[in-house]
Amino acid sequence: MRKVCVVSGGITKFAKANLLTQEAMVKDAVDYALTDLDGRLDYKDIQSTICTYFSDHFNSQLLFDSLTQDYLAMCPRPSMRIEGGGATGGLGIRAGYMDVASGLSDLCLVYGFEKMSEVSTAKGNEFIALASDTDFDYPVGGFYSGYYATMAMRHMHEFGTTAEQFALIAVKNYDNAFHNRWAQKHERWTLEGVLKAPMIATPLTRPMVCVMSDGAACLILCTEEWAKKLRPKGDYAVITGVGCGTDTMRLGDRPHGDVIPLPGEDPAKYSYLKGRWPGLHCFRAAREAARQAYQMAGIRDPLHEIDFAEVHDAYASSELQTYEDLGFCLYGEGGRWVERGGPYLGGELPVNPSGGLIACGHPVGATGIMQGVFTLWQLQEAIARHCSDPAQGIDGSRIQVPGARRGLCHSHAGTGTYITVNIFERPQ
Amino acid sequence: MTHVYGFRPLQVGRHYEIDYVHSYGEVSDFFLGLKDHKLMATRCERCGATWLPPRRDCGRCGGKTVWFEAPQEGRVHTFSVLHFAAEAFLADLPFVLAYVELPGIDTVFLTRIKGCKPEEVYIGMPVRARFRRLVDWTPNDVWFEPV
Ligand SMILES: [Zn+2]
Numbered sequence: 001m002r003k004v005c006v007v008s009g010g011i012t013k014f015a016k017a018n019l020l021t022q023e024a025m026v027k028d029a030v031d032y033a034l035t036d037l038d039g040r041l042d043y044k045d046i047q048s049t050i051c052t053y054f055s056d057h058f059n060s061q062l063l064f065d066s067l068t069q070d071y072l073a074m075c076p077r078p079s080m081r082i083e084g085g086g087a088t089g090g091l092g093i094r095a096g097y098m099d100v101a102s103g104l105s106d107l108c109l110v111y112g113f114e115k116m117s118e119v120s121t122a123k124g125n126e127f128i129a130l131a132s133d134t135d136f137d138y139p140v141g142g143f144y145s146g147y148y149a150t151m152a153m154r155h156m157h158e159f160g161t162t163a164e165q166f167a168l169i170a171v172k173n174y175d176n177a178f179h180n181r182w183a184q185k186h187e188r189w190t191l192e193g194v195l196k197a198p199m200i201a202t203p204l205t206r207p208m209v210c211v212m213s214d215g216a217a218c219l220i221l222c223t224e225e226w227a228k229k230l231r232p233k234g235d236y237a238v239i240t241g242v243g244c245g246t247d248t249m250r251l252g253d254r255p256h257g258d259v260i261p262l263p264g265e266d267p268a269k270y271s272y273l274k275g276r277w278p279g280l281h282c283f284r285a286a287r288e289a290a291r292q293a294y295q296m297a298g299i300r301d302p303l304h305e306i307d308f309a310e311v312h313d314a315y316a317s318s319e320l321q322t323y324e325d326l327g328f329c330l331y332g333e334g335g336r337w338v339e340r341g342g343p344y345l346g347g348e349l350p351v352n353p354s355g356g357l358i359a360c361g362h363p364v365g366a367t368g369i370m371q372g373v374f375t376l377w378q379l380q381e382a383i384a385r386h387c388s389d390p391a392q393g394i395d396g397s398r399i400q401v402p403g404a405r406r407g408l409c410h411s412h413a414g415t416g417t418y419i420t421v422n423i424f425e426r427p428q
Numbered sequence: 429m430t431h432v433y434g435f436r437p438l439q440v441g442r443h444y445e446i447d448y449v450h451s452y453g454e455v456s457d458f459f460l461g462l463k464d465h466k467l468m469a470t471r472c473e474r475c476g477a478t479w480l481p482p483r484r485d486c487g488r489c490g491g492k493t494v495w496f497e498a499p500q501e502g503r504v505h506t507f508s509v510l511h512f513a514a515e516a517f518l519a520d521l522p523f524v525l526a527y528v529e530l531p532g533i534d535t536v537f538l539t540r541i542k543g544c545k546p547e548e549v550y551i552g553m554p555v556r557a558r559f560r561r562l563v564d565w566t567p568n569d570v571w572f573e574p575v
Contacts, residue, residue, distance in 0.1 A: 018437070018439060019437055020437070060442065060444050120515065122512075122513070122514060122515035122518055123514075123515045125512075125513070125514040125515070126514035126515045126516055128514075129514045133481075135452060135455070135481070135567075136481040136538065136567050137538055137567075139566040139567055139568055140525065140538050140539060140540060140567050140568060141510060141513060141514075141517050141520070141523060141525045141540060142514050142516070142517070143510060143512070143513045143514045143517065143525075145510075145512065146508055146510045146513070146525045147525075149508030149510075149525075150506045150507060150508045150525060150526070150527060151506070152508075153506045153507060153508055153551065154505070154506035154551070157506065157551045198511070199509075199511045200510075200511060200512045201508045201509065201510045201511065201512070201525070202508050202509045202511075203508075204508075248487065250481065250535075250538070251527070251538070252481075252527050252535050252536040252537055252538050253479070253487060253535045255488070255534070280505070280506055280527060280536070
């Protein structure tokens with residue numbers, strides 16, 4: 001396989017605004033990425049594209065990928081739509097990686113989008129819930145916040161995790177997003193405020209849940225040769241690990257068994273779980289995706305060998321669960337790891353310096369790519385340049401992880417059905 | 429008449445509606461069983477895994493399964509009290525969404541808990557299946573109540 005590099009990224013300001021068509025939002029994101037290359041990349045040099053969006057329901061337009069391909073003036077070049085629920089964007093990066101690594105394309109534009117504002121929030125939740133089993137799960141009360149809440153409740157039961165620990169994660173992500181001009185929400189929350197906010201599904205209150213959004217994002221993937229040409233100063237990233245895991249459609253069908261060890265781990269490390277894994281309280285697909293990505297990137301000690309992570313936090317609870325799956329702490333230790341400050345800026349391994357989905361928004365097909373864009377900017381030490389807005393008093397430098405050399409981005413579909421882990425690093 | 433929501437950008441109403449003739453196919457006996465107040469599950473003939481909701485083909489080993497009747501008393505494995513929902517369920521709020529463990533069943537079963545106050549539900553609570561007299565041919569033809 002050939003080395004795959006990431007040279008530029010672009011996003012639109014996420015908002016539930018319904019102002020532009022999706023094809024125009026995508027174009028804006030692509031223009032941003034091209035502008036950031038100072039004219040060194042010409043439109044005609046893009047050899048292939050990967051398009052990611054989640055739902056045809058939101059806009060009642062099938063084959064939207066063809067609309068965007070056309071609008072971007074990419075015809076007749078090869079393209080492919082990738083869809084995998086909330087992990088759509090992460091899977092898109094994986095597909096772009098495959099395109100370039102395989103030699104099919106030297107320069108691949110991966111772009112994603114979603115526009116969720118054309119329907120009410122309750123209707124939007126209904127569309128999203130149609131991604132759960134419509135024979136057995138959806139009719140009982142199809143609502144992802146409800147499904148995730150049951151997982152959170154079981155995690156609390158198994159490990160003594162508390163609602164306060166989930167709330168701390170929400171507060172952290174809002175605090176980080178305060179310094180990111182791209183974030184949909186610039187809000188200050190206190191621990192008490194999060195806990196006392198209106199309940200969505202016990203134990204998850206409103207600010208612990210991400211919001212519907214409109215947005216687009218893109219990344220430009222290419223060969224090393226192209227990367228050196230497009231970024232002569234070497235300020236690009238290399239994708240050193242890709243992983244993808246899956247799990248049963250119905251949450252209730254998840255088995256109980258032994259933990260999948262990460263590379264180099266002694267399975268005996270998890271004997272204390274007594275075969276109670278993953279059940280409903282852990283994400284087997286995240287563990288499997290991490291195992292593959294760490295194996296490929298040569299990561300043996302994720303906590304100390306990864307400098308920051310952009311984690312799919314559609315729910316504050318699922319961010320906490322994911323710390324454990326990714327090996328940032330032991331299973332059951334997620335709550336205490338938050339309390340110790342592990343995932344905070346300046347902590348052992350900052351998680352969601354961007355503010356994550358909770359604050360940045362979750363336009364589904366764009367989300368995983370947005371995480372990749374923030375990951376690239378961190379590695380370029382370009383967060384201040386991209387995320388500041390002096391007019392609004394936003395100082396992006398506050399969320400730059402100093403000297404970051406290796407970042408992880410994690411993309412996650414409904415109840416953990418599809419999960420990707422992609423590792424980006426500075427070139428050696 | 430097209431409803432206009434705004435002019436710049438021009439935002440207009442669009443209606444979309446469809447009726448499906450949906451088949452429960454090879455798991456029809458589960459829904460037919462609910463009519464007879466039975467919880468019909470399947471067991472893999474190859475590896476012994478038990479499935480509720482049922483599967484014709486084992487989700488663990490790919491083997492063929494056979495039908496059997498699952499017990500109707502079990503315990504709450506986990507739950508949540510919902511205060512917001514998808515549009516189709518807003519009228520039901522608040523309600524308790526729960527996964528129920530049943531003896532001899534390897535999966536946990538998604539259902540609603542009724543017959544008590546939401547705040548009375550706890551993990552481990554003994555519950556029993558109750559069935560609709562007039563079936564609607566959905567998994568809501570069964571729910572659980574405290575024993
Ligand atoms: Zn089997």
